[in-house]
Amino acid sequence: MRIDGKGLIDRSKPLSFSFDGKSYRGFAGDTVASALLANEVKLMGRSFKYHRPRGALTAGSEEPNALITVGKGAQQDPNVRATVQELYEGLVTRSQNAWPSLDFDVMAVNDLAAPFLGAGFYYKTFMWPKKFWEAVYEPIIRNAAGLGALGGATNEDDYERAYAYCDLLVIGAGPTGLMAALTAARSGADVILADEDAVMGGRLNAETGKIGHQSGAAWAAEVLAELGAMDNVRLMTRTTVTGAYDGGMYGALERVNHHTGKRGGGAPMETFWRISTKQAILAAGAIERPVAFRNNDRPGIMTASAVRSYLNRWGVSPGKSVTVFGNNDDAHRTALDLSAAGVRVAALIDSRHDAAIEGADFPVYTGAEVCNTGGRKELESITIRTTSGEQSIQTDCLAMSGGWNPTVHLTCHMNGRPTWRPDIQAFVPTEGMIPDMTVAGACNGTFSTHGCLQDGAEAAKTALAALGKKPADVALPEAEDAPYTLSPLWAVAGKGRAWLDFQNDVSVKDVKQAATENFRSVEHMKRYTTQGMATDQGKNSNVGALAVLADATGRGIPETGTTTFRPPYSPVAIAAMGAGAQGKGFAPQRMTTSHKASLRMNAPMIEAGLWYRPSYFPKSGETNWRQSCDREVGYVRNAVGVCDVSTLGKIDIQGPDAAALLDFCYTNMFSTLKEGRVRYGLMLREDGYVLDDGTCARLGENHYVMTTTTAAAGLVMRHLDFVTQCLHPEWQVSFTSVTEQWAQFAVAGPKSRELLNRLLETEIDNESWPFMACGPAKISGVDGRLFRISFSGEHAYEVAVPARYGAALFDLLVERANQMGGGAYGMEALNVLRIEKGFLTHAEIEGRATAFDIGMQGMMSQKKDFIGKTMAARPGLVDEDRPQLVGLKPVGAVKKLTAGAQLYPQGADAVANNLEGHISSVGFSPDVGTFIGMGFLKRGRDRMGEVIRMVDHVRGLETDVEVCNTVFVDQEGERVRG
Amino acid sequence: MRIECPICGSRDRREFYYQGAAVALDRPAPDAGEAAWDSYVHLRENPAGETRDLWHHEGGCGSWLVVTRDTVTHAVHKVELASDVKGAMS
């Protein structure tokens, strides 16, 4: 119910929203949880395993129970914490994990079967038969035990990733964080203050204590106004710092538009930040822990601080007659605040015999414990046990407190373990766990407001000193400095199920059972019971479960230890982490200058690395790609074909030691290459395997242009960087990638020279421009380069022009080729042409092939050292038994070959022991009239003419193939010189 | 993780390509023998503590860097241009 005169909500802005189809009203500033509680709705979800009715346990991001789904269809956002989701007009929310309805959930039958579903249930029940796991058990379990689901359709919502840089990142904007940020900001540091809440101030917005002469909330607002006006401060609200990483990097999730529900307008739903900071102050506060007792999970039972938050921040009392149960003085505030606000307090129960409370106008029971509760879908009564026996108290809300756990999580993200502090019965961060981070305030075990303010100021001074900045003098305002005392209370003794982990339905009994069955290590207990493994990562239950385990195993809590905290602190949607990386954003797209022309010619584009290249250029009347491919192969063999080969890597190499670099990187010699000539070269890795191949042209005495394969362009560039910087920094040589600066086209076929001569300023002939000649050439008035090289075995050239002329030249070349009975050809035809000639791609030189395997051992110069030379000579790399490159053609009934198919001897079973090789490339050769292929076969070069078995286990294809030469067309190699 | 490139300044590790131990700078002579070559190409220490790695600032200036760092704390102690380190070796 709403309490007049309380809360920071804006009562002038009423909002309507829906939950499970029913419409409710709230105010601006409400969360779904506070608005539902104001409407006296306490049942907000069903538990994961037993489908027990549950309500909000907390008022913050640690909420384990009140998980809802926001929105519908593709945009639906599951597992949103009702305690975090801000209200907006028209907000649509639904409960989860209940069928047919939250009120009547069929699966609640699990709760009755609870004795059979305890810890280790999955492991024991579903052991065998193995097949049953996938077919029967898993679907049933997934159906029954679950959280919310995605809509199943692609979500078009925008998410974003961004970087931020600062001197000081302050994590948490409670009294500690505010004081730290204020001190650092006034001292001139570049500060980012991040807080997960929509309103900064932390507990100051939820408590009634004063700072100086004003309320805590008013003081926070004043500080924030000052910080907000400073150029050196960035305030990041709704931003959860999710992880601490090496080198001062922090991950943070900003909820940009979830509180408005708005789409578009350029703003994403969420932004995942990577913040790089020189110093950090962790002021993340503390989380109050529940107490385990029988039926402590009924809707209406929540932490004592949550009840205060609902009352003081949102002006809501979660009950009409509230009871408070705790083991510390802090819980007393809840009873006092409620009473002062006019809410009936049915009882304050303190487990400590010596507890004292001043100004109580309600019944107080000291040395007493709550041992059971009653009510069905919400709390109706509690049973308390005092020295004089048990008694029942009618109540619809129980506020409980087992003390506070400092929020140590981020300090453990780099493998740090927290330290146990017996005086506050809690873990605190161990010093120095994150370099350049100072921990302050409640997350360091300082719980009074005064202590937090002082801690914050001190932490800022530490950070400023490290930054080399002089701290400004900032006066500490007056604030309460009450001592925090408690006596440990983890679980109230008694029968029945007392819940520790509300989200995963883990009870005290489950943890004890784990210990009984010898899962005594905390990490084992966690896996066995699933405690702490839900979306709240055990924020509410870890320490309690530890304490119970410690007790059950007769060890202390520090000896029992903690499990590991890992990022993220709270859930982060994959959509935010991978923002921008869907669809076309997945990888950069590189396009050639002929890209538009290819699209205009209806060419299907295929990816080659990051590049897009045309597969083939369909003509009207052609009904399948093979017809187009065969026609394009014919262009090159019979007339002239044009193909964009700009995607090959081009590296311009200059300097007096250019030749030395090439001699060292290629297996063969380049220092002996004449100017104006091109040579094919092979590169090895230092371990002796083939790295890449390609041609290299010598344009001048100290000037070469190297080409690499499309796929290995980056690899080769890095390799050259390595050689010149790490092995031979003394060499006078420079090189740069010019792949994108030059558009380059293959003009191939018997009529290629005829075509080019119509465009070249100076005509060429076989004498002036023989095979493997290169040099500058003016084509259609543009200064370009001409190379007489061939990847098809035909008389062919490659012509290069500055990229800005690429589109025009491609169009021109294709037009002229068309007039001469030829035309453009794509990747399919290019592939067939090169297989017909036995030329290699990375299908052959795939990282496991040696020069010996591909028959190029003769290219390894004896006259010089080169990368890979020594290791390539290892016996294993030149073993005659190695698979060697051979040509293959089908001779069986099936006239087809498939790449990836395996090769076996004739008559042998197609099993691993008999495997002799595989097929690397195939294509249909119009010249040969069948499919042809290349592959690697054991001792292949000695087996020419032998018929062997090809078996494609994946595609279910088998045929006989004949081993043959890798060159299928023009074996004498005359055409290329014609 | 961030690396202080001597040319470009402090940069996110996503700009760098990681190669492996800086042993790669010390290429043996062709006739150094099997053991030396095996060690150069294949054998690597796996220290818990200080290590020297080669990183390539591929998304930046293209420099190869020798990064001295701690595999336990992940602290980066020193970043040098590989060409300087190699130059000092010979």
Ligand SMILES: [Zn+2]
């Ligand atoms: Zn750099």
